[in-house]
Amino acid sequence: MIRAFVALDLPEPVRQRLVLLQHLLPLPRRVPPENLHLTLAFLGEITEPVAEEVHHALAALRAPAFALTLRGVGIFGGGRARSVHAGVAAEPALAHLARKVETAARRAGAAPEARRFVPHVTLARLKPGDADPQRLEAAVAAEQGFAAGPFAVTAFALCRSFLGESQAHYRELARYPLA
């Protein structure tokens, strides 16, 4: 089985800004720089034949390139913070691409998560007791001015996740250009 997701890679300068942001926040375990990405669709565990079908469907997908800006910082999980992320400025072309990817993956036999698409770049995943909630909230509030970009999004990728002891390891399986 292949643990798969579809994501946008980030340009190096944006990655560097995110690393800087990570260090301005009280995060015990940060997502390593090479793992920073924006998920379009999480496909979960799929078989190799389904991965092959998804690949063909994504290769046939047509969508325009667009510009994206990362903006703001957020916490998922409310009082029981699960993760901290950089936000994404509203961009209809991104939502459009995510919808097309989800439809393509579904038609190809995968079962992408049906959660509402809330674009973000995860900066850290937290365990209970990891962070002092008040300190974290205050730090996140103080960094709301964070912005990176706009940068051009000219491709998206099918990725494989290998779950590790402490960190997952991601490998890009294929990359698809946007028009």
Ligand code: 2AM
């Ligand atoms: P996250 O950044 O919000 O944690 C690879 O695991 C990518 O797929 C991550 O970016 C992760 O999002 C996303 N993803 C979405 N739903 C997931 C799930 N149920 N389990 C693991 N990863 C998920």
